[in-house]
Amino acid sequence: xxxxxxxxxxxxxxxxxxxxxxxxxxxxxxxxxxxxxxxxxxxxxxxxxxxxxxxxxxxxxxxxxxxxxxxxxxxxxxxxxxxxxxxxxxxxxxxxxxxxxxxxxxxxxxxxxxxxxxxxxxxxxxxxxxxxxxxxxxxxxxxxxxxxxx
Numbered sequence: 001x002x003x004x005x006x007x008x009x010x011x012x013x014x015x016x017x018x019x020x021x022x023x024x025x026x027x028x029x030x031x032x033x034x035x036x037x038x039x040x041x042x043x044x045x046x047x048x049x050x051x052x053x054x055x056x057x058x059x060x061x062x063x064x065x066x067x068x069x070x071x072x073x074x075x076x077x078x079x080x081x082x083x084x085x086x087x088x089x090x091x092x093x094x095x096x097x098x099x100x101x102x103x104x105x106x107x108x109x110x111x112x113x114x115x116x117x118x119x120x121x122x123x124x125x126x127x128x129x130x131x132x133x134x135x136x137x138x139x140x141x142x143x144x145x146x147x148x149x150x
Contacts, residue, residue: 001015001016001017001018001022001025001037002014002015002016003015003016003049014049014052015052016035016037016047016052017053017054018037018039018045019041020039020040020041020043021039021040021041021065022037022038022039022040023038023039023040023065023066023067023068024037024038024066024067024068024069025037025038025069026069026070026071027071028071028074029071030071030073030074031074033048033049033050034046034047034048034049035047035049036069036071036077037055037069038065038066038067038068038069038079039065039066040065040066041065042060042062042063042064042065042066042081042083043058043059043060043062043066044058044059044062044066044069044077044079044089045057045058045059046058046059046077046123046125055123056123057123057124057125058123059077059079059089059125059127061087061127061130062079062081062083062085062087063081063083063085064081064082064083065081065082066079066080066081067080067081067082068080072088075090075091076088076089076090076091077089077090077125084132084133084134084135085130085131085132086130086131086134087127087129087130087131088127088128088129088130088131089125089126089127089128090125090126090128091124091125092124092125092126
């Protein structure tokens with residue numbers, strides 16, 4: 001995967017190694033050097049662009065392609081997959097980057113449409129909530145976050 005600067009020569013600024021097809025990516029709006037990449041390989045890769053040689057973390061849990069990634073604060077990420085789930089991921093205190101948002105992880109809706117899943121991942125990330133019940137009729141769905149809503 002290549003990243004270009006809009007005001008630079010037409011050569012890539014960075015090349016990131018992602019060995020599967022990229023489906024979605026988003027820069028962290030609060031931490032400009034952080035990039036989340038959703039892939040056809042059922043994973044999300046978190047990159048620190050100051051040291052792009054390898055991902056900080058590979059978040060595993062989806063059973064199909066990760067079609068969308070969206071930051072929900074500096075330390076939380078929401079992912080959508082063609083497996084018909086959304087997942088809320090939070091950086092943990094163990095990683096040294098937890099914020100008030102991450103401390104509030106798990107505040108998603110309760111009931112039949114969601115479940116809590118506290119699975120620790122590499123790089124200090126964990127899946128804190130799984131949302132079920134949407135259907136991907138065209139394989140890719142839109143995803144947006146706003147405050148505490150997805």
